[in-house]
Amino acid sequence: MHFAVFFFAFALTGTTLALDNGLMRTPPMGWLAWERYRCDIDCENDPKNCISENLFMDMADRLAEDGWKELGYVYVNIDDCWSSKQRDDQGRLQPDPKRFPGGIQKLARYLHDRGLKLGIYGDMGKLTCGGYPGTPLDKIELDAQTFADWEVDMFKYDGCYSNATEQEQGYPLMSKALNATGRPIGYSCSWPAYQGGLPPKVNYTQLGEICNLWRNYGDIQDSWDSVLNIVDWFFENQDVLTPAAGPGRWNDPDMLIIGDFGLSMEQSRSQMALWAIMAAPLFMSNDLRTISSGAQSILRNKMAISINQDALGIQGRRIVKEKSGIEVFWRPLSKNASALLFFSRRTDMPYRYTTSLSKLNYTTGSYKVFNVFTDEAASLKDSTEFVVSVNPTGVVMWYVSAPAKFNLRHGKKFQKKLINDLYVFM
Amino acid sequence: MHFAVFFFAFALTGTTLALDNGLMRTPPMGWLAWERYRCDIDCENDPKNCISENLFMDMADRLAEDGWKELGYVYVNIDDCWSSKQRDDQGRLQPDPKRFPGGIQKLARYLHDRGLKLGIYGDMGKLTCGGYPGTPLDKIELDAQTFADWEVDMFKYDGCYSNATEQEQGYPLMSKALNATGRPIGYSCSWPAYQGGLPPKVNYTQLGEICNLWRNYGDIQDSWDSVLNIVDWFFENQDVLTPAAGPGRWNDPDMLIIGDFGLSMEQSRSQMALWAIMAAPLFMSNDLRTISSGAQSILRNKMAISINQDALGIQGRRIVKEKSGIEVFWRPLSKNASALLFFSRRTDMPYRYTTSLSKLNYTTGSYKVFNVFTDEAASLKDSTEFVVSVNPTGVVMWYVSAPAKFNLRHGKKFQKKLINDLYVFM
Numbered sequence: 001m002h003f004a005v006f007f008f009a010f011a012l013t014g015t016t017l018a019l020d021n022g023l024m025r026t027p028p029m030g031w032l033a034w035e036r037y038r039c040d041i042d043c044e045n046d047p048k049n050c051i052s053e054n055l056f057m058d059m060a061d062r063l064a065e066d067g068w069k070e071l072g073y074v075y076v077n078i079d080d081c082w083s084s085k086q087r088d089d090q091g092r093l094q095p096d097p098k099r100f101p102g103g104i105q106k107l108a109r110y111l112h113d114r115g116l117k118l119g120i121y122g123d124m125g126k127l128t129c130g131g132y133p134g135t136p137l138d139k140i141e142l143d144a145q146t147f148a149d150w151e152v153d154m155f156k157y158d159g160c161y162s163n164a165t166e167q168e169q170g171y172p173l174m175s176k177a178l179n180a181t182g183r184p185i186g187y188s189c190s191w192p193a194y195q196g197g198l199p200p201k202v203n204y205t206q207l208g209e210i211c212n213l214w215r216n217y218g219d220i221q222d223s224w225d226s227v228l229n230i231v232d233w234f235f236e237n238q239d240v241l242t243p244a245a246g247p248g249r250w251n252d253p254d255m256l257i258i259g260d261f262g263l264s265m266e267q268s269r270s271q272m273a274l275w276a277i278m279a280a281p282l283f284m285s286n287d288l289r290t291i292s293s294g295a296q297s298i299l300r301n302k303m304a305i306s307i308n309q310d311a312l313g314i315q316g317r318r319i320v321k322e323k324s325g326i327e328v329f330w331r332p333l334s335k336n337a338s339a340l341l342f343f344s345r346r347t348d349m350p351y352r353y354t355t356s357l358s359k360l361n362y363t364t365g366s367y368k369v370f371n372v373f374t375d376e377a378a379s380l381k382d383s384t385e386f387v388v389s390v391n392p393t394g395v396v397m398w399y400v401s402a403p404a405k406f407n408l409r410h411g412k413k414f415q416k417k418l419i420n421d422l423y424v425f426m
Numbered sequence: 427m428h429f430a431v432f433f434f435a436f437a438l439t440g441t442t443l444a445l446d447n448g449l450m451r452t453p454p455m456g457w458l459a460w461e462r463y464r465c466d467i468d469c470e471n472d473p474k475n476c477i478s479e480n481l482f483m484d485m486a487d488r489l490a491e492d493g494w495k496e497l498g499y500v501y502v503n504i505d506d507c508w509s510s511k512q513r514d515d516q517g518r519l520q521p522d523p524k525r526f527p528g529g530i531q532k533l534a535r536y537l538h539d540r541g542l543k544l545g546i547y548g549d550m551g552k553l554t555c556g557g558y559p560g561t562p563l564d565k566i567e568l569d570a571q572t573f574a575d576w577e578v579d580m581f582k583y584d585g586c587y588s589n590a591t592e593q594e595q596g597y598p599l600m601s602k603a604l605n606a607t608g609r610p611i612g613y614s615c616s617w618p619a620y621q622g623g624l625p626p627k628v629n630y631t632q633l634g635e636i637c638n639l640w641r642n643y644g645d646i647q648d649s650w651d652s653v654l655n656i657v658d659w660f661f662e663n664q665d666v667l668t669p670a671a672g673p674g675r676w677n678d679p680d681m682l683i684i685g686d687f688g689l690s691m692e693q694s695r696s697q698m699a700l701w702a703i704m705a706a707p708l709f710m711s712n713d714l715r716t717i718s719s720g721a722q723s724i725l726r727n728k729m730a731i732s733i734n735q736d737a738l739g740i741q742g743r744r745i746v747k748e749k750s751g752i753e754v755f756w757r758p759l760s761k762n763a764s765a766l767l768f769f770s771r772r773t774d775m776p777y778r779y780t781t782s783l784s785k786l787n788y789t790t791g792s793y794k795v796f797n798v799f800t801d802e803a804a805s806l807k808d809s810t811e812f813v814v815s816v817n818p819t820g821v822v823m824w825y826v827s828a829p830a831k832f833n834l835r836h837g838k839k840f841q842k843k844l845i846n847d848l849y850v851f852m
Contacts, residue, residue, distance in 0.1 A: 038775055045778065045813075221773040222818045224650065224688075261818040262650075262773060265718075266687040292691075294720075347647040347688060349464055352471065387471075392648045392687040 021179060023186045024212040025247040026309040027281045028154070030075025031059050032119070035220055035255045035285035039081040039130045043099055049287075051081045052099035053107050056118075062288035064114035071300055072309060075154055075186075076111055077119030077283065080130040087133055092146050093122070108151040119154035119186070120147055124170045125161025134161060137170050141177045148181030155185050159194040164201075167191050175210035188252065189214040198237060204244035213250040213281050216241065220254035222262035224393065227271050228345075230254065234278060235318040235329075245279050245315035252281050259286035259295035266394035268298050269373055273341050273397045276308040277316035277329045303372040303399055307331065307339045316341075319360060326353045326390060328360060336402035339372075344390040352389050357400075358382040365403025372397040447605060449612045450638040451673040452735040453707045454580070456501025457485050458545070461646055461681045461711035465507040465556045469525055475713075477507045478525035479533050482544075488714035490540035497726055498735060501580055501612075502537055503545030503709065506556040513559055518572050519548070534577040545580035545612070546573055550596045551587025560587060563596050567603045574607030581611050585620040590627075593617050601636035614678065615640040624663060630670035639676040639707050642667065646680035648688040650819065653697050654771075656680065660704060661744040661755075671705050671741035678707050685712035685721035692820035694724045695799055699767050699823040702734040703742035703755045729798040729825055733757065733765045742767075745786065752779045752816060754786060762828035765798075770816040778815050783826075784808040791829025798823040 033051060043050040048058075060076050063069050088094045095104050108118040122128070122135040122143060135143045135157070147155055157174055159167060171191045178185045189211035195201040197216040207214050217233050220226050230253050234241060241251050256275060258268040275282060284299060291299075298304075316331025316339065329341040340360065344351050357367060362382045370377045373396075380386060382403070388396045459477060469476040474484075486502050489495050514520045521530050534544040548554070548561040548569060561569045561583070573581055583600055585593060597617045604611045615637035621627040623642040633640050643659050646652050656679050660667060671677050682701060684694040701708060710725060717725075724730075742757025742765065751771040758764050766786065770777050783793060788808045796803045799822075806812060808829070814822045 036775060040775065049775075222775075223773040226773065261692045261820055262690055264688055264690050264693075267690075347649040347652065349462060349466065349475075349648075394687055 019175065019187065019208070019210055019212050019248055021184055021187070021212070021248075023184055023248065024250065026311065026313065027250050027279055028075055028186060028213065029072040029282040029305075029309075030077060030117070030119070030284075031063060031073060031288065032075075032077040032079060032255050032283035032285050034079035035222065035257055036260060036287060037285075041081055041096070041099065048289075050099065051078075053095075053102055056107060057110055059288055060111050060114055060116050063116055066288070067300075068288070069115055071302070071305055073282070073284065074115065075117045075119050075283065077121070077154060077156065079121045079156070080123075080128050080158070081132060082121065083128075083132045085132060091139075091142060093133060093135075093143055104150040104152065108153075112151065117153035118151070119156060119188075120150075120152045121156045121158065123158040123160050123162070124166060125159070127161050129158055129160035135174075136162070137166060137173065140170060140173050141180075144174060144177035144181055144185075147185060148178075148183040151183070153185060154188065156188040156190070158190045162194070164195060167194060172206075172210050186212045188212065192216045193218065197233070198240060204240070208244060208246070208249035212248055213252045215252045215254060217253065220257060222257050222260045224263055224267045227257070227263070227267065227274075231274055238315075238317050242315040242317055245313065247311075247313040250279060250281055250313075251315065253278060255283045255285040256299065257285060258299055259284065259288075259291040264393065265294055265298070266391050268295060269397075270343060270393060270395045272298050272301065272304050273372070273395045274329070274343070276304045276397075277331045277339060277341050279308065279310070279313055279315040279331070282308060298373075301372060303370065303375075304397065307333065307372070307397075307399060310334055320355075322353075324351060324353070326351060328355070330360065333399075338400045340369075340398040340400055342388045342390050342396040342398075344392055344394055346392045348392060350389045350391050352387045354385060354387050356383060356385045362400075363403060367403050368401040370399040370401075372399060445601065445613065445634070445636055445638050445674055447610055447613070447638070447674075449610055449674065450676065452737065452739065453676050453705055454501055454612060454639065455498040455708040455731075455735075456503060456543070456545070456710070457489060457499060457714065458501075458503040458505060458681050458709035458711050460505035461648065461683055462686060462713060463505075463711075467507055467522070467525065474715075476525065477504075479521075479528055482533060483536055485714055486537050486540055486542050489542055492714070493726075494714070495541055497728070497731055499708070499710065500541065501543045501545050501709070503547070503580060503582065505547045505582070506549075506554050506584070507558060508547065509554075509558045511558060517565075517568060519559060519561075519569055530576040530578065534579075538577065543579035544577070545582060545614075546576075546578045547582045547584065549584040549586050549588070550592060551585070553587050555584055555586035561600075562588070563592060563599065566596060566599050567606075570600060570603035570607055570611075573611060574604075574609040577609070579611060580614065582614040582616070584616045588620070590621060593620060598632075598636050612638045614638065618642045619644065623659070624666060630666070634670060634672070634675035638674055639678045641678045641680060643679065646683060648683050648686045650689055650693045653683070653689070653693065653700075657700055664741075664743050668741040668743055671739065673737075673739040676705060676707055676739075677741065679704055681709045681711040682725065683711060684725055685710065685714075685717040690819065691720050691724070692817050694721055695823075696769060696819060696821045698724050698727065698730050699798070699821045700755070700769070702730045702823075703757045703765060703767050705734065705736070705739055705741040705757070708734060724799075727798060729796065730823065733759065733798070733823075733825060736760055746781075748779075750777060750779070752777060754781070756786065759825075764826045766824040766826055768814045768816050768822040770818055770820055772818045774818060776815045776817045778813045780811060780813050782809060782811045788826075789829060793829050794827040796825040796827075798825060 040050045084094045084096050111118045125134040127134050192202040193215040310333045312334045314332050319330045320328035325345040327343045331339040366381050369380050466476045510520045510522050537544045551560040553560050618628040619641040736759045738760045740758050745756045746754035753769045755767040792807050
């Protein structure tokens with residue numbers, strides 16, 4: 001298959017089907033409370049970690065002051081367990097008064113003053129997953145307006161305690177209701193995750209028209225097994241999922257757990273790289289107040305972020321699955337470039353994988369290759385055999401620039417440099 | 427059950443059944459090639475990592491020069507794939523001449539000159555697991571003498587390609603043959619791992635009489651799943667396994683994979699702590715030339731090492747298994763002290779576990795408690811309820827000193843200090 005054709009087809013679909021609110025032309029980035037903080041409402045015994053305005057203001061401070069914002073991490077998203085157990089006397093949702101004494105609007109302004117955006121959470125059922133008041137069909141317009149009044153910038157609509165019929169009505173209705181407020185509010189739909197994530201139960205064309213992103217699959221947990229389980233599902237179903245993604249409409253494999261407790265450094269790089277290949281929303285769920293420098297350097301990797309945020313918005317694919325446990329992923333990028341990812345599922349030792357760009361379907365030419373996690377570079381002819389050494393549960397990720405057709409002499413010079421992870425056999 | 431009784435019974439058995447070579451009165455510590463380097467014999471393309479004398483000399487240099495030796499890590503152990511595919515013209519094993527041009531004896535002297543010890547590997551079958559010449563019954567005396575001639579200090583006898591009858595003859599025969607050389611050679615038997623690790627197929631009384639340590643279960647891999655799988659098996663079978671261990675005779679749950687690719691920092695602390703509770707041999711299998719400072723600080727933790735190396739040599743037990751995923755382990759130590767380990771199998775967020783020393787079967791009194799991984803201390807009455815916050819896949823490990831029966835006033839003063847991971851409810 002020729003890349004150019006592939007490209008063009010996706011680029012076209014990418015511009016036609018997205019929710020017409022103009023938002024999230026690249027995958028949204030920011031921070032989301034759920035995986036790390038769950039429904040911790042015990043502010044008495046756990047004041048630094050409970051779901052409260054202090055937690056979100058703390059994270060906002062870190063995003064704004066520690067340079068995360070400049071990298072694109074701008075959303076600060078509340079998840080479940082933020083509200084009072086009762087609606088107010090006008091029937092509106094209201095935050096828990098002890099944990100959010102300043103109210104949501106004040107919190108939104110705190111974020112906006114720092115160049116950040118606020119996300120909030122609701123659920124289609126009578127109750128949220130955590131047992132707080134839901135937003136069933138008859139409350140959709142009211143709650144959408146409440147969120148707009150509070151100057152919220154994003155809304156995640158979960159699906160606990162709702163059935164397929166209600167979802168079929170409710171998810172499109174919320175989309176309309178949010179748009180009708182006149183405030184641009186990014187819209188995250190959990191709908192497909194509640195319907196198995198696959199056609200015919202899930203209609204990805206429709207999702208692209210009503211939602212900016214959607215959770216296709218189960219919640220991530222703080223473990224490598226969970227990351228692998230998600231990766232397996234997304235790439236086993238890539239033929240269904242990749243056409244659904246594009247600017248303004250994204251598959252969401254769930255939060256980044258980098259900086260938490262369950263991933264090694266190798267596995268953290270793997271999650272970052274695989275999420276970049278998938279054009280996935282990058283919502284960290286971690287403690288930005290105490291995160292290690294190692295985890296930070298992965299989350300702040302500019303080349304990984306720029307691959308994730310590529311303007312074409314084409315979701316990448318797995319193109320090789322070897323018996324050795326090595327897999328190769330590929331994502332086409334703008335400027336005729338691409339990302340290549342070598343991933344090892346092995347649990348023994350670094351594996352030396354031999355291949356060539358032509359074996360990976362690259363057309364004839366000389367390519368410039370940048371190693372995303374080591375910053376090294378080399379030139380590589382399509383026909384040149386090379387070896388990448390991939391660590392157990394780790395990745396080697398390359399940004400591959402467009403083929404330069406007439407620079408063979410230049411290319412040869414570059415090929416003489418041996419770079420880490422890339423031993424070019426001359 | 428009263429601790430004192432427990433203690434005494436174990437201490438007695440500990441001094442009677444061990445292999446009578448006087449070695450390994452505490453669990454052996456050092457470095458073993460297998461998990462990290464496997465059967466990598468490709469010295470042409472992977473010269474730094476292939477099984478060769480250079481690898482073992484590199485690791486010896488690190489152990490001797492970087493302070494590992496002083497902590498107790500003194501063995502440098504060769505595993506499979508070291509030998510030539512043919513025995514020499516006198517029928518003796520010989521090392522691969524390209525990869526070990528200096529020979530094993532020279533390597534042993536290189537280690538001895540640095541205060542280190544050399545371990546080597548053989549197999550009861552016609553071939554080793556990796557396909558190199560084995561040490562079947564008729565070669566046992568010859569090979570034992572060869573190892574002694576080479577001034578080897580430890581021998582691991584694997585069991586690939588051998589059957590139960592051969593093992594029943596061979597493992598005791600090798601024990602005698604090693605002793606007959608007159609050289610003290612620590613003896614590691616893989617026998618029980620090949621017979622399911624449990625009675626009646628495995629006779630732990632006999633093992634204690636002929637081996638210094640034995641592999642009870644399958645090989646560790648570089649993953650948290652593998653560590654959990656091993657931990658599950660060892661503690662599910664603790665009633666069989668703990669009586670088998672004592673000075674000179676140790677259950678071996680296999681190598682430490684801390685510093686490799688698959689474990690997070692939390693999980694690395696957990697492996698170190700659980701291996702200390704188990705009185706397990708501490709053989710690192712990692713790259714000491716490039717190991718991170720984080721992994722080093724765990725492997726170099728003096729309190730964890732001293733718990734592992736406690737002179738009584740009593741293997742610890744799991745004493746609590748909560749539905750919440752919290753487990754508590756306990757190991758009695760000399761000077762009437764003990765180690766307590768709180769472990770979380772959760773994959774969500776830190777869990778606040780409430781208990782008291784009396785609930786954990788401690789007798790009345792005031793105890794001094796040291797947090798192994800934070801160096802903090804506090805005093806605690808047996809009846810005082812406390813909360814430990816245990817991270818997902820992580821541990822909180824305490825050294826608990828003997829109860830001081832008459833220092834209640836002193837104890838109260840200490841109790842007023844809040845320490846990290848230990849919030850004492852007064």
